Amino acid sequence: MTPTPRPSTCRKINLWVNLYCAQYIPLTSKFGERDLVGVIVYEKQNKGNIVRVKSNIEKNTLNPIWNRPVFLEDVVFGSILSFEIIENNKVIAKALYPVQNIPNNKRMTYVLPLITPTLTYSGILRVVCYEGNSAQDVANVIFKFSDLEEKMPVCNNRSRLEITAEKISGTHSHVFWAIVRNKKLCYYQKKHKSEITNNKFIMYFEIENEDFLEIKIIDKNGFHYSDFISFKEKLTTFKRIETDQYVYSLKFIFTPVNKIPPTEILPPECQEFIADDWYTSMDIDVESFIEYENPEKQTSLVTSETFQNFHVEYDCDCITDTIVESCPILNRHYLDKPIKDVISKENNKKIYSFGDSCIVCCGESNQLGVCKAVILNPKNTIKCYLNLNTIDDDIDSMLMTNTHNKVKVIPNTMLDKIIFLEDRLNNNKEKFGIVVGIPGQVSEDEFLSNKEPSPLALEFFNLLGQTIQLKGFTKYKAGLDVVTNTTGTQSLFTEFCQMEIMFHVSTMLQHVEGDDQFLDKKRHIGNDVCVIIFKEGNESVDISSFVSHFNHVFIVVHPVIIDSKELYEVVVVTKLTVKAFRPRFPESKYFQRDSTFRDWLLQKLINGERASLLVDQFIQSQSIARKGLINEIIVSSTQKKK
Structure with missing residues (x-):
């Protein structure tokens, strides 16, 4: 260094x-x-x-x-x-x-x-x-x-797409999106016209093999416009968009690789990491909630007070639609283990400590001293590039700190412990709660009082997963007793997208007679971030009756029959600190009772937990635990050197 x-x-x-x-x-x-x-x-x-x-x-x-x-x-x-x-x-x-x-x-x-x-x-x-x-x-x-x-220069062997957009008419504020595969540009159009800054703007894309883009216009009033436009058939094409709200004139100039002048190609130093998958985030993509007047009139599955104290999602218009459809709903990088899968396999790798609670693992550097790096810190895990010549300042920049710390070498013999820590911090196991409510019940304690599931609840359980015997169970147990059956004899388990999922089901957990507060059941369900409420009957659920500080997402599933079709009506309720998350509701807020709904629900639960873990409450508690684990390795490495 x-x-x-x-x-x-x-x-x-x-x-x-x-x-x-x-x-x-x-x-x-x-x-x-x-x-x-x-x-x-x-x-x-x-x-x-x-x-x-x-x-x-x-x-x-x-x-x-x-x-x-x-x-x-x-x-x-x-x-x-x-x-x-x-x-x-x-x-x-x-x-x-x-x-x-x-x-x-x-x-x-x-x-x-x-x-x-x-x-x-x-x-x-x-x-x-x-x-x-x-x-x-x-x-x-x-x-x-x-x-x-x-013109915007591009990387070597890349084409360029230039979009000139001019707003001819339209008075509302809105966002203009242009999307090519997983890359998107947005331009915020304010309400009042301004000849240069608001009515005419230019967008650039650096592209490889794509041959079409999607145009979207979204405004505060819920108006959406969407269109797909091909741009490789002609090098220059024109498009006019006319709706009741706006009129746009669009011009597309496509410049293929062989037409890009040398003066419009980025120097190697600038294109070092552009179009590099290493920068992909391990975080969840979130949306925003859209507030409407009198939303309580749209669904009666939850009380009107719920709309005042929580975010409520009940159809496809309740959250924004800014994430590109081609982006996977479950971020495939969320379970990445970059130290184990990438850094550990590179030659001349280096490991450093940065202060007492930060570990930096660096791969092999190029001629400029730049390398792939993974920063393990109390808040999160960061994949980035670092320059070994300026590594101290680079790490401070990535962590948004000003510590002026200096890196210290950790022997590569500690790599196995670091990989073990990475596995521990980023596991593929999930746990969710399920409570069952029969007609006439509206609160958590009433739901927890039920000892046996109804036929409709059993049908729902069978759709979600399989009932397993706890004693001797060898996969993820989520805190349940698999030796002496003190937490019940059975539970609900499934596997989805390489994840093991255990459900804490209220009717399967041990029921203690005389325990009017249901403490044994709350010990598990009260510590679940996401809880499914399977509710029979037409009464509105009182979400405020769930008082656990851990419960942040509630998904109410209500079995209904409409036109002789057996369906589920669903409402998603989150605490106000949680950002909106995908998957979005379909055009109809009713779901058929099939595997498609199961996939949607499991994705919603997984992303709901990930979005919840971004709130301060969880970040602070996780930071304390992560800091201790990271510091333990740093201290251990120092002792080994002595």
Whole structure:
């Protein structure tokens, strides 16, 4: 590892830089303002040493137009400029450009592709640079309207799609989405017209084999427009969208690989990690809830008070629709074990500690000192790229901290323990609660008082999984006694998408006579994040009767018969701190009693738990446990070295 600061006799230059605009970055909420910060990170020569410096740009709102020149002094000529977009102390997008590609004393405008951690979003950053020393040079980096003519460069062997969209008419605020496979761009159209900023905008995609894109328009009033457009049949195509709410004029310019000029291909340093699966997130994709007037009139499965104290999802219009349909509902990377499956198999791997509660596992580095890395920290596991030459600052940047810690080498002999910890932190086992309510019952205690399931409940159990004998059961037991049957003799178990799922079923758990508070049953169901309420009868369920701090998601399943069809009516209730999650409801809020519903319900439960684990309550408790486990390995490695 090369320490920082490090001595150098590198050439240095002074630069004026202007971040004009970062467009098409992810929306925090469907509609609303942003609090974004632009940050330029560069290497500076200072008294014979090279140090990393951050220069912040003023805060602004959605699609920020910073347009405030920044002076960068003594920039190392052979370094990389990193332009970062930060929201709530988190880097949500970044762009890279080598300083040596900036010409001397010549004003240059760059349209740089933004890299985002998930690669779900595509986007651009407009940058104007000029090598100069005096305050008068600031005029050289003020944005000009002609700068809009600059094309976005792409990676080598990539095509480019340029979309020019102009809103001809329409008065509502809305979001304009353009989607190509798993990448999407969004543009927020405000209500009032503005000739340059709001009515006409340009989007860019770097693409490989796709030959169509999807256009979506969504507004506050629930209006949706969607259309698929082919763009490879002609290099230039036009499209006019006319609805009752808007009129759009669209122009598509497709430039294939063999038509991209060399001047419009990114330098290797900039395209190092673009289109790299390593950046894919291990988190759940979440949506936002949409509030409507008098929602209690839409369903009677829960009390009217529930709508005041919880989020209630009862049909396909209750949550936003911003995640690309082609994105899997269950994030396939959620169960990734990158240390075990990738880092451990690379040559020249390195392991470091960073403070007393952070472990960094690095793969083999390239000629620039850059490597794949996994950061195990109290909050989460981060897959990223780190530069071994600036690893301390890079880790602080990834963790959004300013510790000034220095990495310390951990012997590779500790790798097995780290892999064991990774397995422990990221297992493939789930547990959910099920309570059964018969006609006339509305509260948790009433549901828990039932000793036997009804025929309808048994039908539901058989759809979800198989009834197993607990004694001697060898798979995931979810805290149930598989030796002496103190928690009951049977339970409900299933396997789904390589996960083992155990259900804590109220009618199968041990029923203790005289225990009016049902403490034994609550000991299990009260510790489940997600609970299914199988409710017979037409009474509204009182969700507030569930007082456990762990229960965050309730899915009410109500058997009904409509036009001689046996169906389930479903309502999903979540605490207000939980973000909306997929799968969405189908067009009909009624489900047939078949395997399709089973898959939907299991996906909803799994994602419901994952979304719940993002709330502060769980993050804090998990952080304490993770910190202890990570620290144990760090301390153990220190003792081994002694």
